[in-house]
Amino acid sequence: MSSLPETNALPHLTAEQTAERLGVKLETLYSYVARGLLSRTRTAAGSAFDPLEVETFAAARRRKAAPSPARSEGRPLMVIETDFALIDHGELFYRGRPAAELAQEPFEVVARWALTGRWEPAAHFTPGPGLEAARRVAEALPSGAGDRDRQLVAVTALAAADPLRTSLDPEAVAGAAERLIAGMVQVLPVKSHPVAPLLAAELWSRLSPHPASPELLRTLDAALVLLLDHDLAVSTLAARAAASARATPYAVVVAGLGALDSPLHGNASRAAQRMLARVAAGEQPARVVADAVVDGRGPVPGFGQPLYPEGDPRARILLGMLADDPAGATVVETVGALTELLHDRTGAAPNSDLALAALSLAGGMADDAGEVIFATARTAGWIVHALAEYRERPLRLRPVGRYTPVPQA
Numbered sequence: 001m002s003s004l005p006e007t008n009a010l011p012h013l014t015a016e017q018t019a020e021r022l023g024v025k026l027e028t029l030y031s032y033v034a035r036g037l038l039s040r041t042r043t044a045a046g047s048a049f050d051p052l053e054v055e056t057f058a059a060a061r062r063r064k065a066a067p068s069p070a071r072s073e074g075r076p077l078m079v080i081e082t083d084f085a086l087i088d089h090g091e092l093f094y095r096g097r098p099a100a101e102l103a104q105e106p107f108e109v110v111a112r113w114a115l116t117g118r119w120e121p122a123a124h125f126t127p128g129p130g131l132e133a134a135r136r137v138a139e140a141l142p143s144g145a146g147d148r149d150r151q152l153v154a155v156t157a158l159a160a161a162d163p164l165r166t167s168l169d170p171e172a173v174a175g176a177a178e179r180l181i182a183g184m185v186q187v188l189p190v191k192s193h194p195v196a197p198l199l200a201a202e203l204w205s206r207l208s209p210h211p212a213s214p215e216l217l218r219t220l221d222a223a224l225v226l227l228l229d230h231d232l233a234v235s236t237l238a239a240r241a242a243a244s245a246r247a248t249p250y251a252v253v254v255a256g257l258g259a260l261d262s263p264l265h266g267n268a269s270r271a272a273q274r275m276l277a278r279v280a281a282g283e284q285p286a287r288v289v290a291d292a293v294v295d296g297r298g299p300v301p302g303f304g305q306p307l308y309p310e311g312d313p314r315a316r317i318l319l320g321m322l323a324d325d326p327a328g329a330t331v332v333e334t335v336g337a338l339t340e341l342l343h344d345r346t347g348a349a350p351n352s353d354l355a356l357a358a359l360s361l362a363g364g365m366a367d368d369a370g371e372v373i374f375a376t377a378r379t380a381g382w383i384v385h386a387l388a389e390y391r392e393r394p395l396r397l398r399p400v401g402r403y404t405p406v407p408q409a
Contacts, residue, residue: 012041013050013051014045015030018038018054021058038057052293055293055299059299080397083095084114084384084385087231087307087308090310099313105225106198106221107199107221110225111177112178114228114380114381114384115177115384126178127186130162131183131187134157134187135187137153138157138188141153147372148261151372151376152254154184155257158250159250165249166248168246174383174387176249180253180379181379182199182202190205191205191206192205192209199224200224203372203373204220204363207360207363208364209364216327216359219321223318223356226317226352227381228378229380230307230381231307234262235257235259235260235266238255239255239383239385242254244398252386253379253382253383255382256379256382260374260375266371266375266378268301269353269374271292271301273367273370275300275301275338276334280331280361285337285340288338289338300346300348302350302357303339303342303349303350303351304351308349311349311350312349312350314355315354316350318355318356318359319350319354319355328359331358331361335354335358338354353370
């Protein structure tokens with residue numbers, strides 16, 4: 001095991017930051033200290049806490065947490081039947097087929113099968129007639145806009161150009177999905193030339209200034225497949241809720257994109273990539289992780305997945321594929337240094353966000369590239385769920401609130 005720097009050399013959390021990280025009151029935090037569950041250092045500014053120890057404690061609390069019978073925490077909101085994705089014994093399946101095996105196929109083939117049930121090896125997605133309008137809208141965004149912003153506004157532009165946008169006929173919806181996914185890719189500025197007639201190659205050419213090697217392109221294609229769906233993630237729940245109200249497929253995707261744009265979901269790969277880049281540049285992994293805990297409000301980005309207590313299989317697959325490329329192998333070594341540290345201190349394993357960050361870093365992409373890959377892939381999954389929800393009773397995903405007045409001081 002590698003030696004760790006002295007914790008006094010790392011940034012520390014204040015008592016207020018520690019309480020916020022753990023989601024408890026200051027009184028509860030100090031009771032943890034009194035019981036010997038957390039240690040603190042007294043400074044002139046007050047109590048200071050080791051961020052890695054706090055992260056270890058937070059991880060242990062997540063594993064042991066049980067819902068209180070006195071008050072609903074909103075989880076689970078409900079159980080929704082789905083016939084597409086299944087997580088069983090630490091593995092992901094799509095309609096009974098291992099996602100690991102499907103990841104060897106082109107994304108467009110798997111996505112068409114997901115949307116229509118048809119397995120067509122020559123499947124290829126092309127954008128609809130609204131692409132040029134979508135590009136103009138994307139180009140009109142402020143200079144600080146990112147590729148996710150371009151994708152979001154493109155959805156509305158592409159919807160406006162589709163005369164069948166309101167049709168909920170399954171074939172029309174599936175066709176709209178394919179055109180939309182292709183449009184969300186081709187609306188992005190070109191940075192290099194695609195090396196193959198694949199949607200993954202087209203996406204790479206818009207995310208990286210470097211031509212894709214066969215290994216890196218294969219990894220990107222696999223990432224799109226592995227991120228197509230994943231049970232009822234919050235963005236998928238938002239998409240299904242919209243579909244329950246009979247929103248159009250385009251509006252369903254807008255709902256999904258809105259929920260995806262969050263640090264604990266679709267944006268997690270951005271923070272993970274920044275963390276990886278610092279370690280790859282030579283910084284101590286412990287300091288980088290400590291900074292991530294001090295600056296963040298959740299788990300260390302790129303680590304831990306509650307649905308996979310033994311580790312995220314999607315990360316294992318993608319990192320294994322990434323190691324086949326020289327540039328990818330260097331980044332995977334960096335992942336290994338972080339993984340050793342986090343495993344020793346918290347037991348957390350890499351998740352798909354870290355794998356996306358590693359792929360983006362190996363490809364010389366911007367730090368929001370992982371978000372774009374995630375959004376492109378999950379668009380297919382959202383519409384798969386919308387198709388299922390369209391077959392259900394309208395507005396069934398409307399929970400009932402329970403009024404609980406806030407105590408007055």
